[in-house]
Amino acid sequence: MKYISTRGCAPTLSFEEAMLTGLARDGGLYLPESIPVMRAEDMRALEGVSYEEAAFRVMRPFIGDAFTDEEFRGIIARAYAGFGHAARAPLKQLDSGHFLLELFHGPTLAFKDFAMQLIGQMFEFSLKRSGQRVSIVGATSGDTGSAAIEAFRGLDAVDVFILYPHGRVSEVQRRQMTTPVEGNVHALAIDGHFDDAQARVKDMFNDFEFRDGVRLAGVNSINWARVLAQVVYYFTSAVSLGAPDRKVSFTVPTGNFGDVFAGYIAKRMGLPIDRLVVATNQNDILHRCLSTGEYRPDGVAPSISPSMDIQVSSNFERALFYAYGQDGNAVAQEMEALKAGGFSVSQGALEALRETFDSGRCSEEDTRAAIRDTWATSGELLCPHSAVGVHVAEVERREGVPMITLATAHPAKFPAAVEEASGIHPPLPERMADLYERDERVTRVENDLSAIETLIKERIAN
Ligand SMILES: Cc1ncc(COP(=O)(O)O)c(C=O)c1O
Numbered sequence: 021m022k023y024i025s026t027r028g029c030a031p032t033l034s035f036e037e038a039m040l041t042g043l044a045r046d047g048g049l050y051l052p053e054s055i056p057v058m059r060a061e062d063m064r065a066l067e068g069v070s071y072e073e074a075a076f077r078v079m080r081p082f083i084g085d086a087f088t089d090e091e092f093r094g095i096i097a098r099a100y101a102g103f104g105h106a107a108r109a110p111l112k113q114l115d116s117g118h119f120l121l122e123l124f125h126g127p128t129l130a131f132k133d134f135a136m137q138l139i140g141q142m143f144e145f146s147l148k149r150s151g152q153r154v155s156i157v158g159a160t161s162g163d164t165g166s167a168a169i170e171a172f173r174g175l176d177a178v179d180v181f182i183l184y185p186h187g188r189v190s191e192v193q194r195r196q197m198t199t200p201v202e203g204n205v206h207a208l209a210i211d212g213h214f215d216d217a218q219a220r221v222k223d224m225f226n227d228f229e230f231r232d233g234v235r236l237a238g239v240n241s242i243n244w245a246r247v248l249a250q251v252v253y254y255f256t257s258a259v260s261l262g263a264p265d266r267k268v269s270f271t272v273p274t275g276n277f278g279d280v281f282a283g284y285i286a287k288r289m290g291l292p293i294d295r296l297v298v299a300t301n302q303n304d305i306l307h308r309c310l311s312t313g314e315y316r317p318d319g320v321a322p323s324i325s326p327s328m329d330i331q332v333s334s335n336f337e338r339a340l341f342y343a344y345g346q347d348g349n350a351v352a353q354e355m356e357a358l359k360a361g362g363f364s365v366s367q368g369a370l371e372a373l374r375e376t377f378d379s380g381r382c383s384e385e386d387t388r389a390a391i392r393d394t395w396a397t398s399g400e401l402l403c404p405h406s407a408v409g410v411h412v413a414e415v416e417r418r419e420g421v422p423m424i425t426l427a428t429a430h431p432a433k434f435p436a437a438v439e440e441a442s443g444i445h446p447p448l449p450e451r452m453a454d455l456y457e458r459d460e461r462v463t464r465v466e467n468d469l470s471a472i473e474t475l476i477k478e479r480i481a482n
């Protein structure tokens with residue numbers, strides 16, 4: 021299996037190379053050259069197997085010769101051993117046709133753990149084998165950073181630098197990033213929004229002297245392995261509701277478009293997904309784009325679902341690549357236009373996007389109402405991001421096709437918003453009950469490329 025860039029001008033790589041590389045050298049994102057299709061009988065055979073076994077079977081065709089089967093099974097087993105639920109991704113029924121896929125039973129209580137725990141194990145295995153060291157940079161609106169720090173803390177061959185927007189993540193998210201004591205992990209608070217942090221990360225990848233000098237690697241969903249790991253739970257949940265012999269739809273709380281794009285890959289692999297619904301909060305650029313074809317960021321408005329306060333949605337580029345018939349030039353042109361303010365998706369590409377994706381927007385008031393009403397009717401306490409999904413799913417669901425909404429974080433990561441909406445204070449799980457007492461370690465850094473690069477070089481040297 022080979023990997024190609026969405027902008028068509030970067031070297032073709034193996035799975036392992038793409039995983040360790042992060043952003044392609046032409047600024048694009050890596051994708052598999054072709055998408056393997058799973059036979060219907062192989063999908064049926066996923067019914068009743070462990071999450072780990074399903075993960076092995078779904079991901080195996082993508083990894084080429086990066087790991088032997090035995091090595092890959094070991095990596096998967098170690099990745100999910102620390103999850104707090106035997107099913108890893110349990111499916112709960114909200115009502116007769118609406119299901120909630122709980123993705124928050126990992127070590128940092130968000131769906132990011134599914135991919136981050138896995139790539140932590142993959143990096144460790146690969147770097148041990150090659151004897152290399154890397155410097156990982158990541159941008160976060162809260163959950164990617166905590167999951168990355170948890171997955172890579174204490175690893176010898178890796179330094180991790182996470183940029184987060186100062187004052188714009190929840191206290192639990194911040195403390196998950198700032199309280200680990202291991203010297204190889206660094207939480208860096210910058211002024212601005214998540215989009216600024218992500219832009220600086222991409223700038224670092226596009227500064228080849230810096231990139232090669234510190235052996236830069238990325239753990240945002242820039243990294244294809246992150247997306248791949250998220251494909252698995254689309255299969256496990258759909259199969260448990262009767263796929264491939266029954267269609268299902270998914271609603272996905274969306275910001276950087278990685279999670280919903282994983283659903284698109286599952287569909288291309290043959291999973292009978294009827295509709296993939298992109299659910300946005302008030303930062304609704306994706307909903308506006310899918311409705312009108314116009315992609316024009318117009319500023320981020322902080323919301324009670326802060327992890328989705330994103331206007332420059334990185335993985336939308338991957339969806340555009342397919343919508344433009346795998347034309348890297350067309351994608352590169354749109355991304356150039358984005359730097360100058362935005363772009364209009366061509367009519368053909370918009371129609372292609374709409375063949376797969378629907379979308380909806382959820383206001384702040386509707387988010388609170390979804391938390392309150394879901395608690396009252398089903399006893400399920402939602403985090404604000406999952407509530408955005410449930411609200412949009414209720415609007416978009418259709419008779420006869422089960423709807424699965426992805427519950428992307430634990431309510432205890434956002435206690436203030438959840439308590440305000442429901443009157444219930446969601447406690448942290450026992451194992452992190454002392455989070456508020458632990459000492460924090462954080463570095464403030466200017467939103468300036470050379471200041472950030474200098475700081476990273478200094479930290480690596482010491
Ligand atoms: C809790 C939560 N829900 C939803 C999202 C959106 O996921 P994605 O960025 O993959 O669209 C994020 C982060 O992006 C998140 O942290």
Ligand SMILES: N[C@@H](CCOP(=O)(O)O)C(=O)O
Nearest residue numbers: 160161162163164240241276
């Ligand atoms: N919501 C995310 C934003 C980054 O997304 P990623 O999937 O590209 O890492 C976060 O919590 O940081």
